[in-house]
Structures are given as C-alpha cells and as structure tokens.
Amino acid sequence: MCGIIGYIGNRNAIDVLMHGLKRVEYRGYDSAGISIIENNKLVTIKKSGKLTELYKVISHSNHFSNIGFGHTRWATHGEPNDINAHPHLDNSGKISIVHNGIIENCAILKDLLLKQGYTFKSETDTEVLAVYIGSIYEKTKDLTEATRLALSNIVGTFGLLVISEYEPDKIVGARRGSPLVLGIGQNEYILASDQTAIVDYTKRVIYPDDDEMVIVTKDNYILKTLDNIEINKKESTIDLELKQLEKKGFEHFMLKEIFEQGETIENATRGRMIFDTGNIKLGGLTEVTDKLRKARRIILTGCGTSWHSALVGEYMIESLAGIPVEVEYASEFRYRNPILSEEDIVIAISQSGETADTLEAIREAKRKGCTTLGIVNIVGSSIARATDAGVYLHAGPEIGVASTKAFTSQITILLLLALYLGRMNNISQMDGIRIVNEIKLLPKKINTILQQAPSIQKIAKQYANSPNFLYLGRGYNYPIALEGALKLKEISYVHAEGYPAAEMKHGPLALIDENMPVVVLATKDDIFDKLCSNIEEVKARKGKIIAIATEGNTGNKVLEDKAEHIIYIPETSNIITPILSIIPLQLLAYYIALERGTEIDTPRHLAKSVTVE
Numbered sequence: 142m143c144g145i146i147g148y149i150g151n152r153n154a155i156d157v158l159m160h161g162l163k164r165v166e167y168r169g170y171d172s173a174g175i176s177i178i179e180n181n182k183l184v185t186i187k188k189s190g191k192l193t194e195l196y197k198v199i200s201h202s203n204h205f206s207n208i209g210f211g212h213t214r215w216a217t218h219g220e221p222n223d224i225n226a227h228p229h230l231d232n233s234g235k236i237s238i239v240h241n242g243i244i245e246n247c248a249i250l251k252d253l254l255l256k257q258g259y260t261f262k263s264e265t266d267t268e269v270l271a272v273y274i275g276s277i278y279e280k281t282k283d284l285t286e287a288t289r290l291a292l293s294n295i296v297g298t299f300g301l302l303v304i305s306e307y308e309p310d311k312i313v314g315a316r317r318g319s320p321l322v323l324g325i326g327q328n329e330y331i332l333a334s335d336q337t338a339i340v341d342y343t344k345r346v347i348y349p350d351d352d353e354m355v356i357v358t359k360d361n362y363i364l365k366t367l368d369n370i371e372i373n374k375k376e377s378t379i380d381l382e383l384k385q386l387e388k389k390g391f392e393h394f395m396l397k398e399i400f401e402q403g404e405t406i407e408n409a410t411r412g413r414m415i416f417d418t419g420n421i422k423l424g425g426l427t428e429v430t431d432k433l434r435k436a437r438r439i440i441l442t443g444c445g446t447s448w449h450s451a452l453v454g455e456y457m458i459e460s461l462a463g464i465p466v467e468v469e470y471a472s473e474f475r476y477r478n479p480i481l482s483e484e485d486i487v488i489a490i491s492q493s494g495e496t497a498d499t500l501e502a503i504r505e506a507k508r509k510g511c512t513t514l515g516i517v518n519i520v521g522s523s524i525a526r527a528t529d530a531g532v533y534l535h536a537g538p539e540i541g542v543a544s545t546k547a548f549t550s551q552i553t554i555l556l557l558l559a560l561y562l563g564r565m566n567n568i569s570q571m572d573g574i575r576i577v578n579e580i581k582l583l584p585k586k587i588n589t590i591l592q593q594a595p596s597i598q599k600i601a602k603q604y605a606n607s608p609n610f611l612y613l614g615r616g617y618n619y620p621i622a623l624e625g626a627l628k629l630k631e632i633s634y635v636h637a638e639g640y641p642a643a644e645m646k647h648g649p650l651a652l653i654d655e656n657m658p659v660v661v662l663a664t665k666d667d668i669f670d671k672l673c674s675n676i677e678e679v680k681a682r683k684g685k686i687i688a689i690a691t692e693g694n695t696g697n698k699v700l701e702d703k704a705e706h707i708i709y710i711p712e713t714s715n716i717i718t719p720i721l722s723i724i725p726l727q728l729l730a731y732y733i734a735l736e737r738g739t740e741i742d743t744p745r746h747l748a749k750s751v752t753v754e
C-alpha cells in the first residue's frame with residue numbers, strides 16, 4: 142500500500158525523495174516522511190496529511206544529503222498522525238526504517254522488547270521492527286546483519302529500507318510480499334516500491350524476489366537471500382515513458398485515463414488479432430498452449446475492479462470456448478482450501494500485479510499443481526513474475542486510484558483469450574473473423590461515447606446530491622452494474638449498489654422511491670424485453686431512470702417513455718458490449734465526484750495498490 146523511495150548518489154537526496162514520493166503518493170497518502178544522513182547525523186522529518194504538508198516543512202529547511210529515503214503511508218497499525226508516520230527509529234535514534242507491509246508477530250516482539258526495557262512512541266508495527274533491528278545491532282554492530290537476523294524472525298510482509306548513522310554510506314533493503322525495485326543509474330541507485338519513482342533517473346532495474354535483500358552503497362550493490370547467500374540477478378528495462386506520468390491538461394488522472402481508452406484498447410489488441418483467420422495470437426501463452434488445450438476448468442481470480450473483469454471474463458470464456466469457468470475473490474480463494482487439479486488453469490487479473498491477496502491466490506494454486514496465468518498491467522510486477530505465463534494489458538500507468546482504463550483493457554484481453562480458446566475448440570473461422578473485426582472498431586466507438594461527456598456531466602449535476610444509487614444490469618451488463626456502483630462509491634463517497642436487474646424484486650425494490658436514481662444498463666441484447674419489465678417495476682415505485690442504451694435499437698421506444706435520461710452507446714455484439722457500456726458509468730461517477738468536490742485521484746482511505754491482505 143505505502144510508497145517508498147530511497148536514494149544514494151551525488152544529487153541532493155531530498156529533491157529525489159520528494160519527487161519520488163509524489164510519484165508513489167497514489168499508493169497511500171495519509172502521512173509522509175523522510176530520513177536523510179547529513180554530516181553523519183540522521184535527520185528525520187515527517188508529517189500527517191498529504192504530501193503537501195511535508196513539502197511545507199521541508200521547503201522551510203535547508204538540509205542537504207546524498208543518501209536517504211522517504212515514505213508515503215496508508216495506515217494499517219495506528220491512526221494517521223505525525224507520530225505514526227514513517228520513518229521510524231530504533232531506541233538509539235540512529236537507525237531509521239521505512240516499511241510497506243504488515244508485521245504479523247509484532248505484538249509478541251513488542252512484548253519481548255518491552256520486557257528488555259525498550260520503549261515505543263507510536264502504535265505502529267514498523268516501529269517494533271525498527272527497535273528490534275536496533276536491539277540486534279547492539280550485539281552485531283553490523284547493519285546488514287542486524288536487519289537480516291531481525292527479518293528472519295518476522296512473520297508477515299515487508300518492503301523495507303534501513304539507514305543508519307552508524308554506517309552512513311549504505312542503504313539496506315529487503316522484501317517479502319511487498320514490492321521493491323532497485324534502479325541502477327550512473328553512480329547512483331534508487332530503491333522504490335514502484336518503477337514510476339525510478340524512471341526519471343534510469344530504466345535499468347533489478348527486481349529482488351521475496352526473502353531477498355539488497356545492500357547499496359554509492360558505488361556498488363550486493364544481493365543476498367535472508368539465508369545469507371549472495372546471489373546475482375539479471376537486469377531488466379523499465380517499459381515506461383515519462384510523458385505517460387503526466388496529466389496532459391486533464392484536471393485529474395482519472396479523467397485522462399477514461400479518455401485514453403480508445404488508445405489503450407488499441408494497445409491491448411495490437412498485433413494480437415489475425416484478421417483473415419479470426420485467430421488470436423498471444424505470445425505470452427505460447428509455452429502453455431498445450432495445457433490450455435487440455436484445460437478442464439478455468440478459475441479467474443482478482444480483487445475489486447479486477448474481480449468484476451473476471452465476472453465478465455467468465456461469460457466470455459464459457460460462451461466462446463465452452464470451458465467451465467469459476468470466479469473467485471482472491472482473498473477467499475487463498476484461505477478456503479479450494480479443490481484444484483493439475484488440469485485447472487488459474488488466472489490472476491490485476492492492474493498493479495502487486496495485490497497481496499491475488500498474489501497469494503496464485504501461490505496457492507501453484508502449490509496445488511495448477512497452471513497459473515496473469516492478466517496484468519505492470520510489466521515485471523510480482524504477479525507477472527509469479528505466474529507461469531500471461532498477457533500484459535499495455536495500458537500504460539494508471540495513476541487514479543479508481544481503475545478505469547485497466548478495466549476495459551482487462552476485459553478486452555479476456556475477450557481475446559476467450560476467442561483464442563474458442564478457436565481451439567468450437568468457434569468457426571467465420572465467427573472468429575466477425576469478432577476480431579468488431580473489436581477493431583472499438584477505439585472509434587469509444588471515442589463516440591467520450592464525446593458525450595458534457596451531457597453526462599449535466600446528468601451528474603442533477604443527481605450529485607442523491608445519497609443512494611442503484612445500478613442494474615443483466616448478462617454481460619451485470620458485472621458492469623457492479624463496476625459502475627464501485628466507481629461511484631470510491632470517488633464520490635455516495636452509497637451505491639449494483640444488482641442483476643431481475644434480483645431487484647427479491648429485496649432491493651423496497652429501497653426505491655422518487656429520490657432513488659437507478660442506472661439501468663439497457664443495451665440491445667436478447668434479454669432486452671425482460672430488462673424493460675424490470676424498468677417498469679422501478680417506474681411503478683417512482684424511481685428515476687438513467688438508461689444506457691444502444692443507438693438504433695428498435696426497443697428504445699420503451700426507454701424513451703420511461704427513462705428520465707438516456708445515454709447512447711454505439712451498436713456492437715453482445716459479447717463486446719461491456720467494453721463500451723462501462724464508459725458512461727465511469728464518466729457519470731467522475732462528474733458526480735467533481736460536483737461533490739472530493740479528492741478524485743486519491744479518494745479517502747483508499748490506495749492504488751493493496752499490498753496488505
């Protein structure tokens with residue numbers, strides 16, 4: 142969750158740290174802090190609130206150093222305040238750490254340390270780790286060894302950096318379950334939770350794996366395991382351009398990302414569709430083609446928006462490939478001892494590739510002998526590396542906490558996968574050709590929807606003060622109803638629920654009165670008439686209908702009579718509809734949040750990358 146960045150080199154570390162913290166702020170933003178070593182003395186500055194609060198303090202100071210680290214926090218242990226903010230110090234005040242993750246055995250450790258006379262200022266698990274490392278340092282007089290020994294006794298997860306005025310020319314880093322990347326520059330190194338904080342300085346990186354440490358000085362770095370064995374690792378190259386990290390004139394990253402979807406769908410499909418045979422080419426799956434051909438069952442897993450993609454994927458794969466699909470919340474799957482066999486394919490869906498529950502679900506599936514695949518956006522992320530094979534989204538960095546372009550890319554990749562499997566099984570060449578040609582038209586159709594942003598904004602203004610919303614859809618649009626409601630909840634703090642439209646009469650109908658806006662996904666499909674009956678049920682209770690409809694559908698007459706507002710999307714086939722029907726809902730959520738004046742890109746209590754369970 143939290144963002145971390147460390148620097149050692151010839152620049153003023155404070156500038157690098159503050160710039161890097163801005164880049165990783167989307168990972169957590171309830172407090173922030175830095176530690177540097179200036180003239181062999183440890184200096185720590187931290188502040189609750191957004192990064193701007195820390196800026197205010199730092200801009201009035203005159204510090205300079207070539208080594209240090211920073212942290213932007215998403216609270217797990219202890220409320221967000223100055224004391225609980227990172228970095229945390231040991232009892233000597235000479236060792237400082239920043240940490241992303243959770244120390245599960247911190248209560249036992251704290252008890253042990255209290256009995257030995259150590260004291261604590263904060264409520265955090267991280268301070269327990271700092272004091273623990275300090276207590277071991279008293280005996281070993283070696284920062285790397287003290288860190289290594291402490292971490293060997295830790296239950297839990299960490300992406301960790303340690304510095305100390307005892308050894309002022311060194312940063313010690315380690316990871317288990319939380320990301321940490323080493324950037325290798327010209328006479329400088331950057332350690333960060335996220336490649337976006339590194340790309341300003343270098344594209345050369347090394348990804349330490351779980352239970353590995355990296356010890357960095359100005360001229361060198363060493364990698365070793367927590368078992369104290371030195372290792373070598375191949376360098377990778379960051380696949381990211383700086384300009385992708387800018388807002389490009391949009392007021393928020395979320396809006397920019399919504400508007401990028403024509404382009405991101407093109408990127409997701411480029412070179413992957415063969416138009417004269419209706420086949421799909423997914424290079425990342427070549428090695429597992431045989432396993433896929435023999436697959437008896439596919440399990441799709443993820444969290445939040447990625448779980449909604451999985452629901453869409455279930456319909457797509459079952460319909461095109463005829464393979465049974467199950468969808469599991471990663472957080473449930475990993476703990477419920479699922480019955481799996483070697484013929485099962487488990488596919489993790491994740492924008493960040495770092496979501497702790499999804500990563501663990503994949504590890505559980507591997508332990509049980511399944512073939513594991515990743516549908517991931519961030520190249521080189523933990524899930525991308527933990528799976529046997531996979532397909533990247535190529536959607537570029539998604540900075541807004543509310544996932545938008547990653548969602549449409551995920552369902553596009555799932556559609557490609559469904560067609561890939563379908564063409565191995567029962568989908569004819571003609572049908573394959575028809576589908577790829579329709580997918581090709583998506584960017585143009587998406588841009589038509591985006592042009593309606595001003596009229597969607599008008600609708601948003603009208604309903605921005607409604608305390609509740611209901612979203613209804615059937616078939617492919619049921620997961621879209623869930624996703625539309627999630628978008629509204631997370632950025633505007635308005636209560637919203639998504640339902641399969643026909644389920645409404647089994648309970649939620651009781652909520653409907655003249656104050657309830659009901660967003661209905663009423664696109665052209667073979668259950669359109671059934672959906673119209675559901676609309677009648679809402680109207681009979683005086684609910685206000687905002688309908689998403691297909692241009693040119695002859696059935697739209699009913700909607701024109703019943704709906705207060707209709708937003709049209711271009712016609713496409715049923716299976717492709719969800720890639721279009723979500724876009725008006727993203728815009729509606731965005732403009733309602735804008736009207737309500739919330740922090741759209743960094744909504745309260747949330748973080749972009751959920752690396753704790």
Ligand code: M6R
Pocket residue numbers: 443444445446447490491492493494495496499542543544545627631749750751
């Ligand atoms: O990075 P991931 O796709 O694994 O993240 C999963 C969820 O945390 C994420 O989709 C979350 O629900 C978003 N904030 C939704 O907009």
